Amino acid sequence: MLKGMRGQTMVGGLLLAANIFVGCQGSMDSKAAHSPQDTLALETEAKQDTLAKGKLATRLKDSAKQKVDTVGVIKKDSVIRQAKMEQRRIKDSVRRELDKLPKHIYFTFDDGPLRGSAAIDSIAKARNIKINVFLVGKHANMSKGLKRDFQKYYDNPLVECYNHSYTHANNKFTTFYSNPVSAFDDFAKNEQDLKLQHKIIRLPGRNIWIYDDIRRIDLQSGASTADMLYGSGYKIYGWDVEWKIHGLTGKPLQSVTEIYNRLRNYMNNKTSQEPNNVVLLMHDDMFQNKKGQALLSSLIDTIQKSTDYKFEFMRDFPFRY
Ligand SMILES: [Zn+2]
Structure with missing residues (x-):
């Protein structure tokens, strides 16, 4: 339905996918997909986004489209679950940022x-x-x-x-x-x-x-x-x-x-x-x-x-x- 697509969020989606991929390879424990530094970096990024026009709206739209590269990953289910949690987390954090702004x-x-x-x-x-x-x-x-x-x-x-x-x-x-x-x-x-x-x-x-x-x-x-x-x-x-x-x-x-x-x-x-x-x-x-x-x-x-x-x-x- 929506043909509009912005380059920077595609990159964001790929980075996120890569992030999860590396996280799971780096540790056998699927809970540790993100280090606290990763989380902090994502949150800082979300805050900075509020300063750039249109970025929050774009992230919200694209959070549902993110795909995870699961080729070669053994614990496929946990990776997908992790990705879904991450999508929701980004969506919620973007919503909270948007809520502070004019309507x-x-x-x-x-x-x-x-x-x-x-x-x-x-x-x-x-x-x-x-x-x-x-x-x-x-x-x-x-x-x-x-x-x-x-x-x-x-x-x-x-x-x-x-x-x-x-x-x-x-x-x-x-x-x-x-x-x-x-x-x-x-x-x-x-x-x-x-x-x-x-x-x-x-x-x-x-x-x-x-x-x-x-x-x-x-x-x-x-x-x-x-x-x-x-x-x-x-x-x-x-x-x-x-x-x-x-x-x-x-x-x-x-x-x-x-x-x-x-x-x-x-x-x-x-x-x-x-x-x-x-x-x-x-x-x-x-x-x-x-x-x-x-x-x-x-x-x-x-x-x-x-x-x-x-x-x-x-x-x-x-x-x-
Ligand atoms: Zn009419």
């Missing part, structure tokens, strides 16, 4: 402008938080009211407007993505029509990430379009957690507590696309009535009271440590 949360709202957009705009202002909206140009042209709501977003410095295609694929995703050239043109039309300032896209109906050294595809249909957009300078962002509320009734499919706990778990376990960065997906039409709006305010309040997460723009994604 970033991204509220993203898709499909606007729709009924609900004006309320989202007001809540962002009232709570003074940065939010991100992935807009559909066709919706902005459906009525004067929606055009006005789009303009509110556009003029609000706490809101950043990004591209979610002009037609939203008319909700026929496979057909839409079967022609990457016309799909590309649909995004280009949206950018022009809404005068979007940032080359940031979320694909309708797909959770695809392509940026920097990352290429992660959920469904193959959509990949060619995403690659073409990336080739033209766009960044494609998906999401980690989705919150669903029934738009008309305001009845949540996940309560505020449930969604808050999920966000915290992703942040604490470092299981999001980028550790210490969690992207939440919502849709504008979830907040068209007072009940839904109260839930959104309540989630923001809970995060602000209980955590030190910073609300961020997707333009700044990801913060790497």
Whole structure:
């Protein structure tokens, strides 16, 4: 899934493998695979990593990929066990380091402008938080009211407007993505029509990430379009957690507590696309009535009271440590 690979961590993995190999050769006692000096060296290395941007995240990802050269080793099982323990130890130590560093949360709202957009705009202002909206140009042209709501977003410095295609694929995703050239043109039309300032896209109906050294595809249909957009300078962002509320009734499919706990778990376990960065997906039409709006305010309040997460723009994604 993840094609991104960095040279220095491959070297780190090989060094670790060599380290275990030598340790087992040096002593018949498998417990003594690492001398205290080795452990100290690894810990010092982990600390130094925090100073170099992105290294901690890379180590966390690569700790699961490390392979051990077991050719010629008699006690193969103990070597593998030792390697697994070492992987876990590195993972835990990296997690602890990451926990001391800033954490970033991204509220993203898709499909606007729709009924609900004006309320989202007001809540962002009232709570003074940065939010991100992935807009559909066709919706902005459906009525004067929606055009006005789009303009509110556009003029609000706490809101950043990004591209979610002009037609939203008319909700026929496979057909839409079967022609990457016309799909590309649909995004280009949206950018022009809404005068979007940032080359940031979320694909309708797909959770695809392509940026920097990352290429992660959920469904193959959509990949060619995403690659073409990336080739033209766009960044494609998906999401980690989705919150669903029934738009008309305001009845949540996940309560505020449930969604808050999920966000915290992703942040604490470092299981999001980028550790210490969690992207939440919502849709504008979830907040068209007072009940839904109260839930959104309540989630923001809970995060602000209980955590030190910073609300961020997707333009700044990801913060790497
Ligand atoms: Zn959408």
